[in-house]
Amino acid sequence: MMxxxxxxNDNLPGGHITGKEILEIVKDLKRRKAPGLDRIQNEHVIYGxxxxxxxxxxxxxxxxxxGQIPTSWKKDLIVPIFKGSNKPRNSPGSxxxxxxxxxxxxxxxxxxxxxxxxxxxxxxxxxxLQQQGFQQRLGCITASFNLQETLYHFIEHRSTAYVxxxxxxxxxxxxxxxxxMYKLHKLGVKGRLWTLIDDCHVNxxxxxxSNQSYSDWFPVSQxxxxxxxxNGLQTTLEISYDYSKRWRFNFNATKSSILRFHPSEPxxxxxxxxxxxxxxxxxxxxxxxxGILLHSKLDPSERTANACRKGKAAYFALKVSEHLNPRTISxxxxxxxxxxxxxxxxxxxxxxxxxxxxxxxFQHFICQHAMALQKQTRSDMCxxxxxxLPISSEIDIxxxxxxxxxxxxxTKTLPKxxxxxxxxxxxxxxxCKLYGFIPDIISILSKYSLxxxxxxxxxxxxxxxxxxxxxxxxxxxxxxxLHSRHIPPETCLLCNSSFTNVFEHxxxxxxxxxxxxxxxxNTIINExxxxxxxxxxGLNQRDSYLFLLGARSFSAITAAHDSNDFHLFNFRFVRDAxx
Numbered sequence: 001m002m003x004x005x006x007x008x009n010d011n012l013p014g015g016h017i018t019g020k021e022i023l024e025i026v027k028d029l030k031r032r033k034a035p036g037l038d039r040i041q042n043e044h045v046i047y048g049x050x051x052x053x054x055x056x057x058x059x060x061x062x063x064x065x066x067g068q069i070p071t072s073w074k075k076d077l078i079v080p081i082f083k084g085s086n087k088p089r090n091s092p093g094s095x096x097x098x099x100x101x102x103x104x105x106x107x108x109x110x111x112x113x114x115x116x117x118x119x120x121x122x123x124x125x126x127x128x129l130q131q132q133g134f135q136q137r138l139g140c141i142t143a144s145f146n147l148q149e150t151l152y153h154f155i156e157h158r159s160t161a162y163v164x165x166x167x168x169x170x171x172x173x174x175x176x177x178x179x180x181m182y183k184l185h186k187l188g189v190k191g192r193l194w195t196l197i198d199d200c201h202v203n204x205x206x207x208x209x210s211n212q213s214y215s216d217w218f219p220v221s222q223x224x225x226x227x228x229x230x231n232g233l234q235t236t237l238e239i240s241y242d243y244s245k246r247w248r249f250n251f252n253a254t255k256s257s258i259l260r261f262h263p264s265e266p267x268x269x270x271x272x273x274x275x276x277x278x279x280x281x282x283x284x285x286x287x288x289x290x291g292i293l294l295h296s297k298l299d300p301s302e303r304t305a306n307a308c309r310k311g312k313a314a315y316f317a318l319k320v321s322e323h324l325n326p327r328t329i330s331x332x333x334x335x336x337x338x339x340x341x342x343x344x345x346x347x348x349x350x351x352x353x354x355x356x357x358x359x360x361x362f363q364h365f366i367c368q369h370a371m372a373l374q375k376q377t378r379s380d381m382c383x384x385x386x387x388x389l390p391i392s393s394e395i396d397i398x399x400x401x402x403x404x405x406x407x408x409x410x411t412k413t414l415p416k417x418x419x420x421x422x423x424x425x426x427x428x429x430x431x432c433k434l435y436g437f438i439p440d441i442i443s444i445l446s447k448y449s450l451x452x453x454x455x456x457x458x459x460x461x462x463x464x465x466x467x468x469x470x471x472x473x474x475x476x477x478x479x480x481x482l483h484s485r486h487i488p489p490e491t492c493l494l495c496n497s498s499f500t501n502v503f504e505h506x507x508x509x510x511x512x513x514x515x516x517x518x519x520x521x522n523t524i525i526n527e528x529x530x531x532x533x534x535x536x537x538g539l540n541q542r543d544s545y546l547f548l549l550g551a552r553s554f555s556a557i558t559a560a561h562d563s564n565d566f567h568l569f570n571f572r573f574v575r576d577a578x579x
Contacts (some may be wrong), residue, residue: 019054036102061574140290152436176248253279292344311341346402407463446541
């Protein structure tokens with residue numbers, strides 16, 4: 001294969017490299033990143049302008065013509081990062097090796113990636129629909145969304161799901177390079193492009209940096225620079241194990257677990273033991289999936305407590321002083337602490353009142369400690385001083401922005417397919433009670449009077465672009481928050497949702513009055529014109545409530561029935577819902 005690839009001496013797909021192409025790559029470089037052995041930082045290239053970009057393009061074209069990567073680019077500095085989690089500091093396995101690469105190599109590799117996309121054989125099997133990493137608009141959150149919505153589907157149908165979480169041992173460090181190059185060749189990457197990618201991983205060497213000291217250089221020959229029954233699941237594990245042996249990577253059985261997702265406990269005599277090669281994989285109650293803690297009963301309590309612990313650790317690591325400007329404290333909290341607490345909160349669809357209270361208590365503690373205030377200080381006053389929104393509002397913002405991300409996805413992606421399937425199941429098949437993201441986001445959209453955007457998306461396929469949607473969300477949440485200061489929100493004892501108007505809540509959004517709303521809609525559909533149904537579907541939660549009270553009317557009402565009879569019909573519905 002090597003001789004075949006080197007026999008094709010054509011230039012890269014897309015022709016010669018230009019300075020304009022280099023500038024497009026450079027503008028996406030991240031600032032404040034550690035340099036490699038060459039000591040050239042990204043900022044040097046970013047501020048170099050078109051003149052430097054043309055020089056880099058000239059250098060890259062020379063490398064392509066030679067078909068070889070400079071030897072200095074193959075030397076990596078390894079910085080060991082402690083993994084934490086009470087691991088022993090004297091064990092090499094407790095550290096994650098991070099390679100510091102030369103800046104020019106990063107640009108060159110990005111260039112090769114862009115050229116590879118021009119010729120790689122994209123098919124129905126590649127990339128796999130389940131693959132969420134290293135793709136635009138996809139990532140850990142969408143991968144967890146796929147899993148959790150699938151689990152909710154099983155639970156809604158009273159089925160049991162067994163899920164195996166397999167941890168690949170030192171995944172990036174043990175990649176079989178020859179196998180990787182073989183797969184690239186099968187995807188259509190050949191000729192000079194294949195040769196350059198292969199040369200990036202030949203004769204590489206590393207030096208470990210610790211406490212400003214360097215180890216001797218050593219060669220690196222592997223790695224890259226960085227729902228079933230129990231028996232059916234065992235068969236799948238055997239297939240996975242055979243695949244790992246074929247492609248020369250290992251599973252870490254001690255970090256792998258199996259979770260049984262079902263509302264009830266497993267039978268007392270359940271003793272099935274799954275095998276992964278010569279090792280056993282045991283049944284567990286929790287697993288950290290992509291940084292999101294999952295419980296076999298989808299119980300959020302442990303996840304919430306763990307999030308607050310992480311937040312406190314991040315806060316005290318900052319060593320915030322009470323002498324700091326409140327604006328500085330607010331910025332540090334929002335940029336460093338809050339993301340560590342609310343990671344994955346886009347999918348926190350099962351928060352109970354106690355969990356919300358724990359999160360609120362955490363934020364109140366941070367506010368009081370940062371400002372050196374007395375414990376008796378009112379929490380709303382603390383948050384106002386620092387310009388914080390309630391933490392529940394921060395979660396709502398993340399969920400609404402994730403909705404926009406889902407709506408922008410290509411319909412061929414798996415998260416988009418699952419999203420649409422679950423959405424239509426919720427809207428048009430109200431046979432069983434649905435859990436998960438969809439009913440939660442519908443409730444949030446209604447809460448902030450944003451439901452019309454989703455309805456417009458379903459009717460016309462239009463959803464506001466990301467920058468516009470971000471502005472709309474923040475403005476709506478802030479308006480709701482300012483309004484709720486004058487009318488403190490209460491919690492519904494039936495569905496645990498917050499509200500400021502009890503009658504509006506029970507008539508338009510409470511989960512416990514869903515059957516009454518369905519009966520009301522059936523009457524509207526069967527006894528009135530289609531025009532009235534269409535008009536009502538276009539109303540948001542607030543306007544629907546005003547319509548029930550008689551503050552809004554449509555011409556289609558008088559066309560079929562006397563308006564007084566219709567108002568009486570609405571009054572009975574409001575009365576029954578409130579009861």
